[in-house]
Amino acid sequence: MEAKAAYNEWLRALGDDPEALSQLSALSDDQIERQFSGEIVFGTGGLRAELGLGSARMNRHTVARVTAGFAAAILKGDSPKSVAISYDTRHGSAEFAEVSARVLAGYGITAFIAPVPWPTPLLSYAVRHFRLGWGIMITASHNPPQYNGYKAYDHRGVQLVPQPAQTVMDAIAAQRMFSAKPMPLAQAQSAGLVRMLPESMLTDYLSEMLPAIPRARLAAQCGADFPMVYNALHGAGANAVPEALRRLGFSRLQLVGQSADANFGGANTPNPEERLVYAEALELAKTSGARIIMATDPDCDRLGVMVNHGGQYTLLSGNQLGALMIDFLTDPDVVGKPAGDTMITTIVSGDMGEAICRERGVATMRTLTGFKYIGDVAESLPDEGRKFLYGYEESYGCLSGDLARDKDAVQAACLAAVMALYYARRSETLIDRLNHITGRHGAFKERLINVTLTGDDAQAMTERAMAKLREGISVPGMRLIATDDYLTSLHTDTLTGDSSPLTLPREDVLKLWLEGGNWVAARPSGTEPKLKFYMAARGRTDAEAEATLDVLNAAIDGVIKG
Numbered sequence: 001m002e003a004k005a006a007y008n009e010w011l012r013a014l015g016d017d018p019e020a021l022s023q024l025s026a027l028s029d030d031q032i033e034r035q036f037s038g039e040i041v042f043g044t045g046g047l048r049a050e051l052g053l054g055s056a057r058m059n060r061h062t063v064a065r066v067t068a069g070f071a072a073a074i075l076k077g078d079s080p081k082s083v084a085i086s087y088d089t090r091h092g093s094a095e096f097a098e099v100s101a102r103v104l105a106g107y108g109i110t111a112f113i114a115p116v117p118w119p120t121p122l123l124s125y126a127v128r129h130f131r132l133g134w135g136i137m138i139t140a141s142h143n144p145p146q147y148n149g150y151k152a153y154d155h156r157g158v159q160l161v162p163q164p165a166q167t168v169m170d171a172i173a174a175q176r177m178f179s180a181k182p183m184p185l186a187q188a189q190s191a192g193l194v195r196m197l198p199e200s201m202l203t204d205y206l207s208e209m210l211p212a213i214p215r216a217r218l219a220a221q222c223g224a225d226f227p228m229v230y231n232a233l234h235g236a237g238a239n240a241v242p243e244a245l246r247r248l249g250f251s252r253l254q255l256v257g258q259s260a261d262a263n264f265g266g267a268n269t270p271n272p273e274e275r276l277v278y279a280e281a282l283e284l285a286k287t288s289g290a291r292i293i294m295a296t297d298p299d300c301d302r303l304g305v306m307v308n309h310g311g312q313y314t315l316l317s318g319n320q321l322g323a324l325m326i327d328f329l330t331d332p333d334v335v336g337k338p339a340g341d342t343m344i345t346t347i348v349s350g351d352m353g354e355a356i357c358r359e360r361g362v363a364t365m366r367t368l369t370g371f372k373y374i375g376d377v378a379e380s381l382p383d384e385g386r387k388f389l390y391g392y393e394e395s396y397g398c399l400s401g402d403l404a405r406d407k408d409a410v411q412a413a414c415l416a417a418v419m420a421l422y423y424a425r426r427s428e429t430l431i432d433r434l435n436h437i438t439g440r441h442g443a444f445k446e447r448l449i450n451v452t453l454t455g456d457d458a459q460a461m462t463e464r465a466m467a468k469l470r471e472g473i474s475v476p477g478m479r480l481i482a483t484d485d486y487l488t489s490l491h492t493d494t495l496t497g498d499s500s501p502l503t504l505p506r507e508d509v510l511k512l513w514l515e516g517g518n519w520v521a522a523r524p525s526g527t528e529p530k531l532k533f534y535m536a537a538r539g540r541t542d543a544e545a546e547a548t549l550d551v552l553n554a555a556i557d558g559v560i561k562g
Contacts, residue, residue, distance in 0.1 A: 003036040006055050006177075010036070013061075013178045023053055042066055042172050045370065046159070048140050048149035051091055055177060058092065058148045060099045067100045068180035069172030070136075070152060071107040076171075079155040080133035084197060086114040086123035087138035088236045088299040090148045091262040093117065096138045100150075102182035105193035112197045117236040117260065119300030121399075121408035124157035124375075125205050126197055128404070131155075139236075139299035142271035145263045156379050157405040159372035162505055205403065205410075206244055212401050213414050214328065214335045215422050216248060223249030226421045227290045230254070230413070231281040233270045234261035237300030240410045250417055254288060256280050257295075264298065272297055272304025273396055275315055282306070282313060292420045292430070296409040301371075302396035303409040305416050309431040316430065319350030319446050321416070322392035324430055326353045327437060328419045329390055329400060330360040338362060339401070340389025342381055344374045347484070347504070347511055348521045348534040349394040352437065352444040359440070362389060368486065368507050369523060371397050375405035394446065394534070442538055445545035447553060449533040450525075451560055462524050462531055468559055469510050469522050475555045482513040520552055533560075 007024070014020040027035065035054030040047055040062045047066060049058045074081060083104055087093035094117075101111035112132065114123070120137050127135040135153030143149070152160045152168060160168060188194040210216060219226075230245070230253060232238040238258045245253055257265060257280070264270040267277050272295040281293045285308070293306040293313065305321055306313045316324070322345065330338045342363045345353055354364040363386070367373035374391040378399075381388050392398035397407030400415070423433050438444075453461050472480055472494070483492045484502060486509040492499045511521040517538040524531055535552040539545035 003033045006036040007032045009177065010053065010055075020053060027053075039177075040066070042069070042150075042169050043165070046149060046151035048143065048147060050146050051148055058096070058150075060092075060095060061178065063096045063099050063150065064103050064180040064182055065175050065177055066150060066172055067103040067136075068107075069175045070134075070168055071104050071109055072174070073168045073171040074104075074109055074134055075107060076167075077133075080131070081108065082110045082112065082130075082132040083134040083136060084112045084114075084123055084126040084130070084132050085136045085138070086118040086120070086126070086197075089117045089234060089260040089262055090138075090140060090298060091145065092148050093138045093262075096148065096150070097136070098185065099182055100136050100138070101194045102185055102188055103180050105183040105188035105191070106181050108193070110192070111188075111194050113194065115196050115199050116239070118202070119236045119240050119296075119408075119410055120151075120406050121301060121404040121410060122201065122205060122240070124153060124404040124406040126201060127153055127155065127157040129201070129204065137299065141299055142269060142273075142297040142302060144268055145270075153406075156375070158375035158379060159370075159406060161372050161376050202240055202243065206247060208403055209401070209411055210244065210247055210414065212339070213248070213411075213418055215418050218425070219418050219421060220249040222421060222425065223417075224251045226250060226417075226424065227252040227288050228254070228417060229256065229281045229285045229288070229290045229293045231257040231278065231293070231295040232300070233257045233267065233272070233277060233295055233298060234259060234264045235270065235296060235298030235300055237296040237409060237413075240300060241294075241296060241413050244410055244414050245417055248414055248418065254284050254290065256284060270298050272302055273318070278304075278306055278313075278315070285313065291424060292416065294413050294416060296413065297396075300409045301407040303398070303412040303416065304396055305430070307420070307430045309429045314431055317446065318392070318394040318396040319352060319444070320434060321396070322349065322394070322398055323352040323356060323437065323444075324419065324433060325392065325398060325400075325412075325415055326362075326390050327356050327433070328415070328422070330356065330362055334422065338389055340387040342386045343389055344377050344391040346370075346374070346393050347486075347509065348523070349392065350444050350446045350536055351517065351538070352441065353392065355441040355444075356437065366504075368504050368509065369393070371399075371407045374399070378402075378405060394448070438542065442540055443542045443545040445537050445539070445542065445549050447535045447549050449535075449553070449556060449560075451531040451533070453529045453531060465531055465559060466508060466510060466522060466524070469512070473512055473520065473555055473559065475514055475551060477551070478514040478516065478518060480512060480514055484511040484513070486510070514552075516548070518548055518552065520556060
């Protein structure tokens with residue numbers, strides 16, 4: 001349907017809503033084209049789009065249509081006809097959660113809503129803990145405030161992987177706009193089809209999670225002498241993370257960003273990967289002498305950590321934090337014997353964690369990008385006689401144990417705090433520990449380049465860049481030795497020309513292996529109009545690895561500008 005025709009349909013459908021009509025009437029032709037061209041797409045990462053009226057925007061009408069399709073898919077499946085729903089502090093999140101519950105109720109499906117904004121891992125935990133059939137999380141993760149989104153989960157608490165996601169996408173495609181009929185809330189509650197998740201769920205989760213943190217007893221003994229700063233970035237972690245840390249024994253905890261704020265205190269991108277979001281926490285930390293600063297994104301599934309090392313605060317990368325955690329979880333002096341035998345990470349995450357696992361006798365498995373794949377593989381391990389220990393992505397997401405199956409920043413904050421305390425008792429910082437790992441395995445450095453694509457030819461630009469990379473890459477002083485093309489599912493030895501199949505699902509991802517353990521990878525973003533380039537370099541020292549990164553970076557720049 002063309003944008004103007006879709007716009008007129010919305011005018012007719014919302015004729016009894018004066019506020020909506022006023023907003024629609026105020027739109028320019030350009031805005032109509034942007035907001036009504038096509039329909040919001042439910043992809044393998046769920047939904048994510050700007051807020052506003054229109055078929056291509058996040059609003060209660062598009063959320064209702066998507067949920068109607070999800071409900072149709074649920075009714076055809078074998079899992080229980082029950083759904084846990086949680087949400088973050090973004091604009092519209094609570095409303096979208098309620099609309100989703102009311103639509104599900106209209107299909108006879110029971111919806112259990114979180115009483116307050118809860119972190120994403122608690123949504124996954126609720127599905128598993130109460131043995132529900134499905135889950136919905138209303139969030140746009142770390143995107144700017146004008147965005148919101150919708151993630152769907154299966155009965156395992158795993159975000160939908162491609163095959164079940166396609167079933168849901170097909171069911172959504174069969175739904176006409178405005179065909180969903182949400183049941184009135186009072187009627188749905190009276191019928192027992194919309195209920196609240198118990199407020200005690202956070203307590204239940206912490207009671208199971210905290211005893212599994214290695215050296216938790218050390219925090220109870222010494223945590224009161226360990227100053228920290230935590231910034232919730234005005235998101236769903238505001239209650240869960242401080243409560244968890246205090247229960248462990250960390251009473252010298254200073255807090256910022258605690259109030260629920262859909263504008264995230266003015267942060268354009270509430271992303272703990274960005275140094276800018278630490279400004280307020282840094283001022284507080286410098287005054288108090290805090291040993292570490294921690295920040296979580298709005299739905300509290302990503303954790304960022306800054307370390308006070310010699311009076312300077314250093315922001316750890318996701319790869320560094322992931323490596324530190326797997327080092328801690330497998331260190332015989334810390335844990336004796338690891339609680340599992342398998343670590344899972346992604347094909348674009350760094351290699352330091354795998355080197356540590358190899359040293360400690362822990363297996364490493366690699367998945368495509370997206371924590372849903374890590375959760376999916378973790379669930380399959382018992383069938384193979386294996387036990388999941390830890391999983392992480394380079395983008396600040398990690399998880400250990402079996403309570404949830406999505407990245408968990410509440411758990412990660414506890415693990416990071418105890419880990420930092422443990423080394424502090426040995427007169428070391430987390431930077432010192434990284435240096436110790438480098439001394440054992442060499443230096444590992446990584447870099448990410450995000451290329452934002454704009455305009456009508458964004459898709460064509462993506463295809464051209466990926467096609468050029470598939471022709472190979474020229475890097476001074478390094479031969480290209482192999483390629484992993486996940487679109488064709490082929491690993492190719494470029495020196496011999498021999499090929500072998502890749503076992504991971506098909507996806508538009510390309511990884512180019514160069515001499516010396518160096519590599520570059522590229523993929524289009526699944527949630528934003530971006531092309532992502534990943535680089536990884538190894539060296540005897542940090543300086544040597546950084547110099548190699550610069551060479552790789554220059555080669556990628558040539559691809560982008562070409």
